[in-house]
Amino acid sequence: MISIRELSMRLASGGRHVDVLTRVSLEVPEGQFLAVAGPSGSGKSTLLGLIAGLDQPTSGQITVAGVDITRLSEDDLARFRRDTLGYVFQAYHLIPTLTALENVAVPLELAGDPDAGARAASLLAEVGLAERAHHYPVQLSGGEQQRVAVARAMARRPRLLLADEPTGNLDSSTGKQIIELLVALRDSLASTLVLVTHDVALAARADRIVTLRDGRVVSDEAVDGRPA
16 A cells, blocks of 8 residues: 655754655555554654655655655645545644534535535544534534544545544543544545554554654564564
8 A cells, every 4th residue: 555665854954954764665555554653753743744745755755555656746646635545633633714514524525526515424423523513623622623633534435544643632531532433434444544653552553563763664563463
């Protein structure tokens, strides 16, 4: 599903260059649940953003679902993201002027789905928010906002689901519920899930854990005998 070859990312900071990622290579098969772990500043979120095509690497190649996304134009990247992946952010990134239902419907409407409203309502029911469909983000708790964000990410039944510290702004109990929800939805769609986290217990839910430190892969291990 994902093939990463010799991926490097160098940024300018304070008049000098900072190597955020250095020659990272990974293979992620279809349907795998991969956790990317490591301390703050290790390059986890940068790696996820590159896989999503949100940034361009300094060097290296990323192939997702057979497409070399490092060679796509901005317009082609936007279409690729729309059709192939869902992204869950730590900070929810809901549109404040839209209701929960409207937020979930956005990617469906952009894709021209004539049943966007009905599909969005069904997804909200699936994440336990049927009665909150017409509430605005400011009227929802953090956990409810993240549920809306998860429903939005899953709206187009993506082959690839990316989640960047999705429980980072939540208490442990609510965070656990969000992870259970993510895993259940991923299982129902047989999607590939790449989850960025610094939480060891959370990473242990995955099939495989790749650990980054200082922009390099320092370990790559299967969890409890699951296939790597």
